[in-house]
Amino acid sequence: MAEIVTTPVAAPRRASAGGSGGTPVSRARRGRRRTLIAYLFLAPFLVLFLTFVVAPAIFGLWISVTDYSPFSDVQNFVGLQNYMALFDPASTFSGDFWQSMGATAIFVVLSVPCLVLVPLAVALLLNRRIRAATTFRTVFFAPYVLGVAVIGVIWGYILDTQSGILNHLLGLIGLPDNIPWTVNVPWVWVTLVGVTVWWTMGLNTVIFLAGLKGINGDLYEAAALDGAGPWRSFTAVTIPGLRPVMLFITTTTVLASANMFGQSYLLTTGGPGNATRTAIMYIADQGLSQNNMAPAAAMSYVLFAFLAVISVINFRLQRERVERTVA
Amino acid sequence: MTATAIPETRQVQPTPEIRRPRSSRRAAGTTVLYIVLGILALIIILPLIWMLITSFKTDADAVRNPYGWPSPFSTEAYTRLLTSGQQPIFLWLWNSFAAAAVQTILILVTASMGAYALARMDFAGKRIIFGVIISTLLVPPVVFLIPNYLIVQNLGWLDTILAITVPGAAGAFGIFFLRQFFVALPVEIEEAARVDGAGEFRIFLQVVLPLARPALATLAVLSFLNNWNDFLWPVYVLLSPENMTLQPGLAMLQGAYRTHFAIVMAGAVIASVPVLILFGIAQKQIVESVAGAAVKG
Numbered sequence: 257m258a259e260i261v262t263t264p265v266a267a268p269r270r271a272s273a274g275g276s277g278g279t280p281v282s283r284a285r286r287g288r289r290r291t292l293i294a295y296l297f298l299a300p301f302l303v304l305f306l307t308f309v310v311a312p313a314i315f316g317l318w319i320s321v322t323d324y325s326p327f328s329d330v331q332n333f334v335g336l337q338n339y340m341a342l343f344d345p346a347s348t349f350s351g352d353f354w355q356s357m358g359a360t361a362i363f364v365v366l367s368v369p370c371l372v373l374v375p376l377a378v379a380l381l382l383n384r385r386i387r388a389a390t391t392f393r394t395v396f397f398a399p400y401v402l403g404v405a406v407i408g409v410i411w412g413y414i415l416d417t418q419s420g421i422l423n424h425l426l427g428l429i430g431l432p433d434n435i436p437w438t439v440n441v442p443w444v445w446v447t448l449v450g451v452t453v454w455w456t457m458g459l460n461t462v463i464f465l466a467g468l469k470g471i472n473g474d475l476y477e478a479a480a481l482d483g484a485g486p487w488r489s490f491t492a493v494t495i496p497g498l499r500p501v502m503l504f505i506t507t508t509t510v511l512a513s514a515n516m517f518g519q520s521y522l523l524t525t526g527g528p529g530n531a532t533r534t535a536i537m538y539i540a541d542q543g544l545s546q547n548n549m550a551p552a553a554a555m556s557y558v559l560f561a562f563l564a565v566i567s568v569i570n571f572r573l574q575r576e577r578v579e580r581t582v583a
Numbered sequence: 584m585t586a587t588a589i590p591e592t593r594q595v596q597p598t599p600e601i602r603r604p605r606s607s608r609r610a611a612g613t614t615v616l617y618i619v620l621g622i623l624a625l626i627i628i629l630p631l632i633w634m635l636i637t638s639f640k641t642d643a644d645a646v647r648n649p650y651g652w653p654s655p656f657s658t659e660a661y662t663r664l665l666t667s668g669q670q671p672i673f674l675w676l677w678n679s680f681a682a683a684a685v686q687t688i689l690i691l692v693t694a695s696m697g698a699y700a701l702a703r704m705d706f707a708g709k710r711i712i713f714g715v716i717i718s719t720l721l722v723p724p725v726v727f728l729i730p731n732y733l734i735v736q737n738l739g740w741l742d743t744i745l746a747i748t749v750p751g752a753a754g755a756f757g758i759f760f761l762r763q764f765f766v767a768l769p770v771e772i773e774e775a776a777r778v779d780g781a782g783e784f785r786i787f788l789q790v791v792l793p794l795a796r797p798a799l800a801t802l803a804v805l806s807f808l809n810n811w812n813d814f815l816w817p818v819y820v821l822l823s824p825e826n827m828t829l830q831p832g833l834a835m836l837q838g839a840y841r842t843h844f845a846i847v848m849a850g851a852v853i854a855s856v857p858v859l860i861l862f863g864i865a866q867k868q869i870v871e872s873v874a875g876a877a878v879k880g
Contacts, residue, residue, distance in 0.1 A: 276656035291706035293783050298712070301758060304689075308753035309719050312730035319730060326847070381620055386613065394866050395624045401862040401869070403812030405830040406851045409837050410634050413844055421633070422647045454627065459873060466874035515723055522834060536725050536815070543729040544819045556725045562834045563723055 303312050320553035327547070338554035349542065349551050355530055356538035357559070359520075363534060364513045367449045371509045372502075375457050379464035380494075393465065397458030404455070408522025411451045413439065415523070444524045444532050452517055456512070467501030468494070503574040507567055513561055535559050585721065593746055631855070638849040645844040660849035670839060672850055674825055675832040680743070680857070682828055683810040686748040690806045691799055694757030701758065702765035703773065713762075716755045726816075735820060746820040751810060757802055760872075764798040765791070801868045804861060808869075811858055827853040 295302075320338050322331040341347035342354075378396060382389050400409065414422050415437035427433025437447045471494065479489040517536040520526055526533030539559070543552030637645055638660055640653045648654065664672045700706070701713050731750050740746040768791065776786045792799070811829075818831045827835065833850050840846045862869060 287705070287707075290704055291708075294700040294704040294706035294709070297696045297700035297704070297787070299782075301693040301753075302712075304693060304714065304753035305755075306752040308731060308734070309727065310715075311725045312734060313719075313722070315734070316726055316730035319733075378620075378623065381616055384613075384616060388617060392624060393870065394619050395627055397866075397870055398859065398862060399627060399809055401812075401858050402855050403830045403833075403858075405812075405833040406855050409833055409847050409851050410630050412837065413847070414630060414633070415636075419646065419649070424649055439783075454630075460848065462870050462874040508738050511723065515725065521814075521818075522837070539725055540728060540815060540819065544732055549729050549733070553729050556723075556728065560692075560723055560726050564721075567721070 276434070316553045316556065319550050320557055322550055324550040324553075325547065326549065334550075338551050339558065341551065342554060342558060349548070349555070349566050352530065353535075353536060353555055354535050356535045357562070359530070359532055360514055360516070360535040360559075362445065362511055363448060363516055363532075366445055367452055367513045367516075368506065370449055370453050371456065371460060371513070372505060374453055375460035375505075376464050376498075378457065378461045379468055382461070382465055383468045393458075393462060398459055399455050400458045402455070404518030405522065407451060407455045408518060409441065411454075412523055415447055438523050440528055441531055444528065447523060448516075448519050448532060451515070451523065452513070455519075460509065463501060464498065467498050470501075471497035499574065503571065506574065507570055508583055510566060511563060514559075515567075590761040634848045634851050634855070637844050638852045640845045642843055642845055649844075657845075660843075660845035663846060664849055664853075669824060670832065670850075671825060672829070672832060672836070672837050672853055675827050675829045676853055676857075677809055678826065679830075679854075682747045683807045685744065685851055686752050686810045687803050687806040689752035690747060690754075691755045691803055693752065694761050694802070695792065695795065695799065696787070698758045698761035699765050699791060702762045703768075703791075716758055720755045720759060728819075732819065741820055742822040742826050744826075747813070747817050748810070751813065751816070757806065759806075760802055761795070761798055764795055768794060797868070800865070801872045804865045804869055805872065807861065808858055 274555070295507070302502055321333060321335060323334050323400045324331050342350050344350055382393055414420050417423060417434060417436045419437055422437065423433045423435055426435065435443055437443050449562050475493045476489055476498070479493050484492060514537055516534050520532045520534050524532045526537055535555070536559075542548045542555070588631075633650060636650075636653060639656055640648070641655065641657045641659055644654060644657070661876070664670065669721065701709060701716075727750075735741055735746045735750060738745075740749070771789055773786050776790045781789070813828075814830045814834075817828050818834065821827050821831055822834075824835070831848075831852055836850045837847050
């Protein structure tokens with residue numbers, strides 16, 4: 257399952273509890289005691305967090321500036337060599353790495369608009385006062401709780417060129433029945449984007465729905481009184497009202513698409529050639545299967561840097577728009 | 584996968600209801616709306632139904648009759664999986680359950696304690712610790728992949744349940760999720776207990792945790808699903824067939840039985856039914872906690 261970023265359905269926030277009286281001395285002593293107790297509470301999590309989040313973040317950075325190899329006991333500091341090699345077209349990994357970054361970029365560019373617009377459209381439909389809206393919402397969300405392996409094997413069979421039922425069905429209605437869905441460009445991209453939309457559209461749909469429910473109904477009435485038609489009230493009320501949600505959705509969707517792995521691994525095995533081998537797939541393969549840990553660690557930090565820059569740009573752009581509409 | 588907007592269908596109206604054209608237009612619009620939603624729901628559901636139906640076919644039937652009802656209705660695929668020595672899928676099912684349960688418990692225990700401290704106690708270093716924890720939410724998991732693999736290897740955890748439960752419990756999400764719940768609890772509850780002389784740990788255990796049951800349940804469901812469906816990490820850290828979980832196992836199954844639709848679909852059914860049941864039970868919590876992200880503003 258793709259990573260879920262959520263917050264609990266927010267209970268009203270309270271100001272955090274302030275200190276309650278006492279002399280300065282007793283307060284200081286109580287403060288030390290409270291600090292000790294607090295760290296006891298935090299200890300179990302901090303042990304895990306330091307071992308499997310903080311340590312690997314630093315360890316990974318360190319590996320990326322060494323010639324780390326599982327076959328040698330000694331590691332030498334090599335500075336930024338692993339990083340520079342990625343930008344040197346003559347080096348071993350540079351060509352394949354940038355191809356995988358390119359494949360990732362293609363997937364992001366193709367999938368994100370679909371993963372935003374389809375759920376937006378569905379959310380708008382579900383937001384009308386209709387019966388069974390909850391049932392539809394549940395159905396649309398259901399595939400998202402399945403693992404990518406399940407998604408991969410189901411669609412792998414549906415989309416098989418020779419024996420898949422999709423081509424079979426297309427043939428029945430007189431369309432070409434030999435489309436290489438998982439074999440050739442550009443069909444592989446259609447497949448990867450389509451399957452990803454099928455799998456995860458429920459997530460963004462329910463987020464959009466929550467956003468739509470949060471728009472003050474009075475605004476629509478005011479717009480109607482001003483003689484706004486459905487389209488006008490959509491552009492003047494709905495779209496501005498959804499901007500904060502839109503920022504959240506585009507940010508998380510770009511990151512999720514940039515981290516795509518399972519769909520390519522299972523449906524196209526990165527092919528044809530290496531056309532759909534994503535950055536994650538390449539990094540995992542080089543680092544864990546080919547034992548090129550140092551270059552792979554450098555690649556993961558380069559990918560991280562790219563994603564950070566994209567997130568910041570996205571955030572800036574959309575925040576400006578949010579501010580403009582508020583002003 | 585259509586992004587169809589509802590067209591304002593203008594119907595020819597030969598009916599006497601000529602004075603209320605708007606409501607009849609709305610009725611027509613509603614019909615179109617249901618048709619669009621219905622088609623979309625079919626697109627979502629049919630592949631899953633196809634998976635279920637195919638799993639009850641014989642190999643020959645699955646090829647001859649790709650989307651009809653099974654004839655004959657057969658549980659052959661399941662019995663073959665049950666007796667397979669190389670693809671022990673029921674062992675994978677157990678491994679998946681065990682891993683998801685262990686990780687969920689780890690997360691509930693460590694995150695509830697940690698989040699409580701961060702939400703309700705004042706102590707030196709609190710801001711820095713919380714800041715660092717939250718900032719790691721933004722780091723893509725691939726950054727941890729290689730170093731964590733090496734750490735797990737050095738701990739001797741490769742190919743064990745520890746590899747697929749412990750590192751994953753260190754994520755910031757549980758802390759982030761529960762802290763927001765604890766912050767919103769009224770202070771009076773703890774103060775009353777404190778006046779009665781209860782210690783911090785007793786307050787946490789007997790007063791706060793019971794109140795947090797809904798949030799804990801939601802976190803448990805999300806954690807369970809997340810672990811159950813994890814794919815990349817187990818593909819690389821689990822090596823032997825008897826230690827596999829369902830997700831990497833399924834990929835293996837597909838490799839081994841490429842032409843046996845029924846068997847692979849039976850495997851997919853076994854991997855989906857538990858989470859679909861869980862989703863059926865906890866549907867409201869899952870959807871609402873996920874959607875809650877948007878209700879912040």
